Amino acid sequence: MAPQIKYTKLFIDNEWVDSKSGKTFETRSPHDGSVIATVAEGDKADIDEAVKAARRAFHRNSEWRLMDASQRGRILTKFADLVDRDVEYLTKLESYDNGMVISIAQRFVGGVTKFIRYIASLADKIQGDTIPVDGDAFSYTLKQPVGVCGLILPWNVPILMFVNKVVTALATGCTVVVKPAEQTPLTALALAALLKEAGVPKGVVNIVNGYGETAGVALTHHPHVAKISFTGSAEVGKLIQQAAGSRNLKRVTLELGGKSPLIIMDDADLNIAVPFAANGVFAHQGQICIAASRLYVQSNIYDKFVEAAVNFAKGIKVGDPNDPTVHQGPQVEEEMMNKVLRYIEQGKKEGAKLLTGGKRIGNRGYYIEPTVFADVDDEMTIAKEEIFGPVQSILKFDTLEEVIDRANDTNYGLAAGIFTTNVNTALQFSKHVEAGVVWVNTYLYTGAQLPFGGFKDSGLGRENGMNCVDPYLEVKTVTVALPKKL
Ligand code: NAD
Ligand code: MG
Numbered sequence: 001m002a003p004q005i006k007y008t009k010l011f012i013d014n015e016w017v018d019s020k021s022g023k024t025f026e027t028r029s030p031h032d033g034s035v036i037a038t039v040a041e042g043d044k045a046d047i048d049e050a051v052k053a054a055r056r057a058f059h060r061n062s063e064w065r066l067m068d069a070s071q072r073g074r075i076l077t078k079f080a081d082l083v084d085r086d087v088e089y090l091t092k093l094e095s096y097d098n099g100m101v102i103s104i105a106q107r108f109v110g111g112v113t114k115f116i117r118y119i120a121s122l123a124d125k126i127q128g129d130t131i132p133v134d135g136d137a138f139s140y141t142l143k144q145p146v147g148v149c150g151l152i153l154p155w156n157v158p159i160l161m162f163v164n165k166v167v168t169a170l171a172t173g174c175t176v177v178v179k180p181a182e183q184t185p186l187t188a189l190a191l192a193a194l195l196k197e198a199g200v201p202k203g204v205v206n207i208v209n210g211y212g213e214t215a216g217v218a219l220t221h222h223p224h225v226a227k228i229s230f231t232g233s234a235e236v237g238k239l240i241q242q243a244a245g246s247r248n249l250k251r252v253t254l255e256l257g258g259k260s261p262l263i264i265m266d267d268a269d270l271n272i273a274v275p276f277a278a279n280g281v282f283a284h285q286g287q288i289c290i291a292a293s294r295l296y297v298q299s300n301i302y303d304k305f306v307e308a309a310v311n312f313a314k315g316i317k318v319g320d321p322n323d324p325t326v327h328q329g330p331q332v333e334e335e336m337m338n339k340v341l342r343y344i345e346q347g348k349k350e351g352a353k354l355l356t357g358g359k360r361i362g363n364r365g366y367y368i369e370p371t372v373f374a375d376v377d378d379e380m381t382i383a384k385e386e387i388f389g390p391v392q393s394i395l396k397f398d399t400l401e402e403v404i405d406r407a408n409d410t411n412y413g414l415a416a417g418i419f420t421t422n423v424n425t426a427l428q429f430s431k432h433v434e435a436g437v438v439w440v441n442t443y444l445y446t447g448a449q450l451p452f453g454g455f456k457d458s459g460l461g462r463e464n465g466m467n468c469v470d471p472y473l474e475v476k477t478v479t480v481a482l483p484k485k486l
Pocket of ligand 2: 212
């Protein structure tokens with residue numbers, strides 16, 4: 001049964017409001033294309049209201065600024081308790097709006113409270129230093145929240161992205177205006193209601209749904225926004241970095257895409273490597289930024305591996321995301337499905353060998369067959385651009401030195417992996433590969449304790465880990481005259 005849609009308006013100053021223009025937009029089910037809700041569409045005027053509310057909540061005399069840091073942590077922990085209470089509903093809503101298969105949604109949404117609790121626990125551990133200085137003085141540093149943060153979310157894992165950004169900003173004492181992705185506007189609203197219930201004062205969290213070109217652009221250009229954190233495409237990430245310097249100088253954190261290389265050495269255990277490589281690119285329909293979308297297999301085992309990879313892909317069950325036995329659901333929207341299908345056509349045209357899949361399934365919803373290309377070479381489009389779909393591209397290599405250089409020959413640098421039983425190979429690869437996250441004999445392993453982010457065009461800054469609060473803080477150095485002698 002479809003989950004009840006409780007919230008469709010904008011959330012400003014802890015109230016549900018229509019957009020100033022009165023405009024709305026539709027969000028559709030990726031499973032069958034039907035309209036599942038009509039949502040208030042915010043633009044510049046609504047962003048202005050939301051930023052005003054967030055500024056008021058950031059005033060030095062506001063309830064939020066006067067609150068003890070430990071209390072901020074307690075409110076966020078209460079938020080985690082409420083997410084636990086509503087986990088079944090949130091899981092269904094995430095799956096319904098996004099097309100995420102229910103088993104994956106259970107893992108993402110069920111696991112998200114670990115992230116909330118970890119980040120919440122940092123709220124009262126943000127501290128500066130005392131510094132011995134030359135001369136008659138005493139110095140110390142304060143770490144203070146940067147101010148109003150604009151948080152722009154992608155559609156691929158909406159709840160986790162919301163938590164990574166919103167909870168981190170709140171742990172530091174910042175206030176926020178969130179612009180969820182237009183494809184998946186619903187779960188952010190449900191989470192905002194839970195933050196209010198947990199005791200977050202008015203104006204601290206504001207949600208403005210709408211399009212990137214209107215609401216997103218207004219947020220990134222707003223002179224009273226001190227910081228932008230964005231997850232999405234590298235293309236938009238570059239626009240955001242420019243916008244962030246246009247009126248004031250905003251701090252920027254960017255989590256962008258990838259073209260992540262996964263290396264299979266000929267000494268690897270194929271019983272482990274084949275399913276990890278498949279899951280690394282087919283999980284969540286390939287719509288994950290760390291997808292293993294360049295699979296390099298060493299020449300001695302290449303034919304054997306390709307055969308096993310094709311068999312694995314053929315065994316993937318595609319269908320209704322609500323079915324708990326299904327592995328792969330629909331792409332998020334028609335436009336994204338068509339983009340993936342165009343990449344598949346391009347792959348065929350440029351001479352990659354299509355071994356299974358390659359087509360849309362049916363004509364209802366946005367389903368694509370699990371697709372495997374072999375004999376891909378580095379110059380092909382499917383080896384260079386982020387596909388964000390269920391497409392495995394297999395490339396052949398001979399030596400470790402060669403594959404490290406080929407792995408690094410991209411502007412991206414988000415994740416990388418290697419399967420090998422040789423510890424030297426693993427360590428050499430981990431040292432030299434240009435990626436923010438590296439896995440050895442595993443893939444897609446993430447956690448609240450682990451810093452996450454990219455090298456090169458894959459982003460700026462890191463989320464998660466003990467230092468996740470730093471991008472939301474300013475360091476203030478205070479020096480007090482203190483004569484050495486009494
Ligand atoms: P996108 O980058 O266009 O959108 C992401 C978010 O940014 C959305 O909320 C969108 O409304 C907003 N946005 C778009 N243009 C903006 C602008 N000029 N100023 C401010 N905000 C703006 O991503 P998409 O169109 O949803 O997906 C396109 C591609 O992005 C995908 O095919 C995939 O390659 C990549 N992607 C990566 C991730 C990731 O986790 N790194 C997530 C989603 C998509
Ligand atoms: Mg877009």
